[in-house]
């Protein structure tokens with residue numbers, strides 16, 4: 013009750029001036045009943061609080077893009093702040109979880125300059141999300157890629173091998189993990205030996221296996237099963253088509269080749 017009174021008092025005193033910070037996605041199904049605070053739906057509270065805000069900061073991948081609650085089949089109808097609020101500037105600070113230094117950096121920018129930082133096409137501040145993880149990854153200097161989970165476990169972390177073949181989504185993920193890092197600069201997931209999951213990109217949870225390399229088809233089992241149930245002649249045709257699909261997928265989704273990695277400074 014005290015927290016709600018403080019929020020309402022702040023909204024009244026600083027009407028039109030305050031920065032609204034939202035954490036979490038917003039359930040919309042059945043009137044938003046799947047998430048409530050003090051008896052009110054989050055949907056209702058967001059719409060009310062947004063009216064008097066100068067701008068909104070959507071903290072975390074849930075608030076920015078819907079996150080895991082938004083993942084298929086999304087039983088609560090969870091959506092991002094930007095799916096509901098259309099008439100206010102929104103700064104997305106995704107990450108699952110978001111990096112604390114990035115959060116404070118964005119808030120400090122607004123408090124210092126009174127302006128919204130320059131954003132990319134997904135509403136993320138370019139100063140933190142302008143480069144991909146891969147652009148800044150120290151493993152990009154490695155000329156050796158780990159090629160199987162056992163190799164990764166045994167050698168890749170110690171040797172600093174690139175984790176691309178083990179499913180690292182660093183080439184298609186934009187965030188500051190490789191520069192700011194975590195725990196006051198101690199480390200980040202790739203430095204600890206695990207590929208990037210792509211958590212600061214929209215719909216990362218539905219984007220296929222975390223352990224499938226970007227150059228491979230998302231579901232190789234599906235291709236194999238389709239060929240098995242078809243007749244011999246059809247099977248040959250399907251197999252040929254699948255090889256073409258795989259080749260196309262490799263071309264379309266492989267943003268970096270080993271040669272590219274070796275060129276990295």
Ligand code: SF4
Nearest residue numbers: 149152174175180182
């Ligand atoms: S693909 Fe390799 S170099 Fe790129 S981010 Fe992943 S581990 Fe780093």
